[in-house]
Amino acid sequence: ASPVEQRRWTLNDFDIGSSLGRGKFGHVYLAREKTSNHLVALKVLFKSQLQQSQVVHQLRREVEIQSHLRHPHILRLYGYFYDQFRVYLILEYAPKGELYKQLQKCKYFSERRAATYVASLARALIYCHGKHVIHRDIKPENLLIGAQGELKIADFGWSVHTFNRRRTMCGTLDYLPPEMVESVEHDASVDIWSLGVLCYEFLYGVPPFEAKEHVDTYRRIVKVDLKFPPKPIVSSAAKDLISQMLVKDSSKRLPLHKLLEHPWIVQNAEPSG
């Protein structure tokens, strides 16, 4: 077990550093575990807010699910501890921070960079689905960048084990596939849809069904109103892959192992992925 995985932790075991960012439920701090000098990210959540939002079961599920996941493209959740008012998640530290900030900075990615990210996300999702875990919240805000520039899926706060398929609404609207927006039964293929949305946003800088009002985004998703703008120039191979993932009938979406054999991925993704 890695140094930060064992025993009952308390705040005294860590030197707290700068704030790495803030999410809806609280801050994330860089921290160093004192005995091992191991750098971690410490997410601080207020119990009151978790109880108020009735998400305590979701947090338990995240910790449970994450404790069984070990993959180079999945951010580790080493463990948690709590005090009177707060819950602390002990997370793997991603030194290059949040992907969405890079996407904002350079507007959109090159086809090689986009394909490399999509391939590594596909491998991470194949691993999750193999363990009957669906993430359900794949979006730029939940992607972090490791020391070698590799992608890490984070925040399994919305993930579930597929045997108890959920009907709950979750995540932002942009990434939800039709079956979730229409809140019918859904399965692992929801992550294929979201990966298709992500691939589009990597290449164009905006998600495919974006609209001013939520109701218009909803309409564009259920209609699969997929349009490719003339700018930036994107290869037809990339458009072909996206068109095979953003399919209304979830059983007809390109399976993830087939995605890894798609010409656009084979020709553009870095082998290490």
Ligand SMILES: Nc1ncnc(NCCc2cnc(NC(=O)Nc3cccc(C(F)(F)F)c3)s2)c1Br
């Ligand atoms: N550079 C960095 N290096 C490492 N991490 C960073 N940021 C933290 C990324 C996260 C990973 N996992 C997370 N999990 C949750 O937030 N879970 C969560 C939170 C509230 C409610 C709930 C629930 F109760 F609704 F489920 C579940 S946040 C950064 Br920036």
